[in-house]
Amino acid sequence: MASVKISNLKKEYGPVQVLHSLDLEVADGDFVVLLGPSGCGKSTLLRMIAGLEPITAGDVFFDDRRVNDIHAKDRNIAMVFQNYALYAHMSVRKNMAFSMRLKKIDKKIIDEKVEWAASILGLEPYLDRLPKELSGGQRQRVAMGRAIVRDPDVFLFDEPLSNLDAKLRVQMRTEIKDLHQRLKTTTVYVTHDQIEAMTMADEVVIMRDGVIEQAGSPMDIYDNPGNLFVAQFIGSPGMNIVECQVSEANGKLCATKGDLQLPLPSNANVINGQTIYYGIRPEHLQATRQASLAASDSNDKSITGVVRVVEPTGPEIHIYSKLDNQDVCSISRDRVLWAPGEDIHFIPDVEHVHLFDGDTKLAI
Amino acid sequence: MNGFAAKNVLRYVLSITIVCIFIFPIAWFALTSIKPVSAVFNKDEVVVFDFKPTFENYQVTVLGGKKADTESGSSIGMGTSGSGAYDGRGSIVSSLIVAISSTFMATLISLLAAYALSRLNFRGSQGYMQWILSQRFLPPIAIIIPLVFIFRDLGLRDTHFGLVIAHTLINIPIALLILKSFFDDVPIEIDQAAMIDGATRFQCFYMVVVPMIKGGIAATAVLCFIFSWTEFLLSLFLTSSIRTIPVKITTFVTSTGSEWGYISALGTAAIVPGFIFILLVQNHLVRGLTMGAVKD
Numbered sequence: 229m230a231s232v233k234i235s236n237l238k239k240e241y242g243p244v245q246v247l248h249s250l251d252l253e254v255a256d257g258d259f260v261v262l263l264g265p266s267g268c269g270k271s272t273l274l275r276m277i278a279g280l281e282p283i284t285a286g287d288v289f290f291d292d293r294r295v296n297d298i299h300a301k302d303r304n305i306a307m308v309f310q311n312y313a314l315y316a317h318m319s320v321r322k323n324m325a326f327s328m329r330l331k332k333i334d335k336k337i338i339d340e341k342v343e344w345a346a347s348i349l350g351l352e353p354y355l356d357r358l359p360k361e362l363s364g365g366q367r368q369r370v371a372m373g374r375a376i377v378r379d380p381d382v383f384l385f386d387e388p389l390s391n392l393d394a395k396l397r398v399q400m401r402t403e404i405k406d407l408h409q410r411l412k413t414t415t416v417y418v419t420h421d422q423i424e425a426m427t428m429a430d431e432v433v434i435m436r437d438g439v440i441e442q443a444g445s446p447m448d449i450y451d452n453p454g455n456l457f458v459a460q461f462i463g464s465p466g467m468n469i470v471e472c473q474v475s476e477a478n479g480k481l482c483a484t485k486g487d488l489q490l491p492l493p494s495n496a497n498v499i500n501g502q503t504i505y506y507g508i509r510p511e512h513l514q515a516t517r518q519a520s521l522a523a524s525d526s527n528d529k530s531i532t533g534v535v536r537v538v539e540p541t542g543p544e545i546h547i548y549s550k551l552d553n554q555d556v557c558s559i560s561r562d563r564v565l566w567a568p569g570e571d572i573h574f575i576p577d578v579e580h581v582h583l584f585d586g587d588t589k590l591a592i
Numbered sequence: 593m594n595g596f597a598a599k600n601v602l603r604y605v606l607s608i609t610i611v612c613i614f615i616f617p618i619a620w621f622a623l624t625s626i627k628p629v630s631a632v633f634n635k636d637e638v639v640v641f642d643f644k645p646t647f648e649n650y651q652v653t654v655l656g657g658k659k660a661d662t663e664s665g666s667s668i669g670m671g672t673s674g675s676g677a678y679d680g681r682g683s684i685v686s687s688l689i690v691a692i693s694s695t696f697m698a699t700l701i702s703l704l705a706a707y708a709l710s711r712l713n714f715r716g717s718q719g720y721m722q723w724i725l726s727q728r729f730l731p732p733i734a735i736i737i738p739l740v741f742i743f744r745d746l747g748l749r750d751t752h753f754g755l756v757i758a759h760t761l762i763n764i765p766i767a768l769l770i771l772k773s774f775f776d777d778v779p780i781e782i783d784q785a786a787m788i789d790g791a792t793r794f795q796c797f798y799m800v801v802v803p804m805i806k807g808g809i810a811a812t813a814v815l816c817f818i819f820s821w822t823e824f825l826l827s828l829f830l831t832s833s834i835r836t837i838p839v840k841i842t843t844f845v846t847s848t849g850s851e852w853g854y855i856s857a858l859g860t861a862a863i864v865p866g867f868i869f870i871l872l873v874q875n876h877l878v879r880g881l882t883m884g885a886v887k888d
Contacts, residue, residue: 278784278788279788280784280787280788299787300784300787300788301787301788301789301790301791301792302790303788305788306788307784307785307788309781309784309785310781311779311781313779313781313782313784313785314785315782315785315786315800315804316804317803317804317806326786326789326791326799327789327790330789330790330791330795331790374785374789378789
């Protein structure tokens with residue numbers, strides 16, 4: 229096992245700069261997830277760690293070893309690809325044994341290792357089958373088996389679950405996390421699925437356009453997004469964002485947009501007239517039918533919208549409404565039936581409001 | 593009878609008809625090879641099948657038997673150099689040597705080149721493919737005269753080795769094109785997975801990627817073999833004592849007539865090796881061997 233350190237890493241394809249001076253440290257045994265929208269450079273970063281992509285500038289270290297010029301085959305890493313990349317002409321057993329066969333490891337040890345990996349991944353009955361005779365989830369497990377038999381210093385996953393159906397994805401997510409807890413191998417995992425990132429990671433690294441926007445523990449990122457992009461990207465349904473002005477009403481500062489008046493947290497570091505983005509997560513926006521209740525909690529003016537779409541998910545109901553021409557989502561755990569077209573009043577949980585500067589888009 | 597069954601019957605009738613049309617010339621050719629001369633040249637009626645089949649044509653051309661003086665001794669197209677001129681055994685051996693060797697060489701060279709073109713980025717790798725293909729744009733007759741002189745000066749003319757080189761060169765562009773498309777079908781992640789597993793580029797080539805395109809290699813080999821087996825022009829110009837089957841057959845057309853019996857016998861016999869070769873590799877002639885490697 230090893231820690232991974234990336235310092236000042238750059239990647240250019242001709243005139244196009246894909247990664248801009250990245251710095252990142254992955255502690256030994258950590259599970260780090262690189263998260264970002266398509267094209268943000270997260271896979272490129274992973275492939276540079278793997279040694280599959282040349283480095284334009286900067287360094288990659290495994291512990292204290294600089295690996296820039298070390299070939300992928302000599303980096304002692306294991307990688308699981310999005311499309312599994314199994315050797316189609318080899319049985320499951322041979323797929324898993326391949327790396328050890330190349331190292332000319334004793335056949336008995338190879339067999340033991342393969343059996344061990346198969347028992348962890350539940351692949352024992354399939355060892356002599358060809359990949360084409362397996363289901364998607366089983367193939368994914370073979371790809372993981374191929375990775376774990378090697379005792380790699382670093383595990384790299386490149387969107388390994390994105391080809392699986394929803395149910396299997398959830399199951400494999402748990403299995404990968406369980407595997408990591410057992411093996412404690414340093415892991416770098418790339419995904420664009422924030423649920424995967426949130427559920428699995430010790431640390432989430434959010435990337436956009438070749439830049440790291442924020443890195444931290446999943447809960448920390450969720451509770452304290454550092455900028456507007458992270459705030460919008462993390463969370464499903466996403467955070468409600470309203471661009472507004474700070475103004476004074478009834479002797480108190482509040483955020484206004486047209487007729488809309490939104491209460492600010494007591495410790496908000498804003499000045500009158502400042503343009504801000506007002507963000508609140510759907511679960512912190514309580515919906516009610518009683519206008520009076522809503523009004524008494526805010527600055528005497530109720531926040532009223534019209535219900536547009538109601539999505540029951542089982543444990544909760546997602547209510548999408550129009551609020552002064554703005555789409556707003558709120559989550560209700562009450563079994564209250566809302567009908568489209570109905571008036572809806574909101575009580576924002578003021579202490580969970582996120583404010584971002586109008587210019588820099590950084591958290592205030 | 594419902595519509596579905598009628599459609600099925602119609603489909604069978606149609607396919608049988610088409611097969612008959614295509615197989616007719618070959619069948620007629622094969623039938624001619626076992627007809628006595630009298631039946632081949634019967635001017636009064638068309639003899640579809642002679643009930644006294646003769647294997648003399650095969651005996652002479654394939655087994656090297658003596659040319660029997662037929663009935664009145666009026667053999668059509670008398671061989672100027674005796675019955676030995678119709679012995680096709682040497683030609684069969686020559687054709688086998690040339691076809692098998694050139695198929696092997698063309699496939700091997702193209703395999704390495706196609707992998708490089710498919711996987712490695714090097715300066716001009718795009719134009720390279722066009723350049724290789726352009727070698728086939730010229731009609732062979734246009735290059736045959738210089739080729740004859742070059743081969744003569746190199747001492748390669750009228751040698752098996754020379755002909756193998758010529759056939760290999762002609763086969764490489766097409767083999768390369770086909771194999772490259774098969775390599776392109778194998779996702780690059782397979783190579784990368786193998787390399788991360790510790791394989792060198794060459795190990796990755798022969799242990800992982802090549803076995804995955806066995807079907808494509810077989811198809812390419814079949815095409816190369818058939819080309820070389822039936823190639824006429826180069827063989828005619830580059831050899832004089834070595835005679836491959838197509839060249840040998842033309843010598844059966846002489847100034848005094850055409851030995852249709854011998855032509856058809858050697859021609860029919862020539863179908864057999866190609867047929868056997870295809871039977872041997874046809875198990876591999878399935879695409880989709882990469883199935884299961886990646887999520888489709």
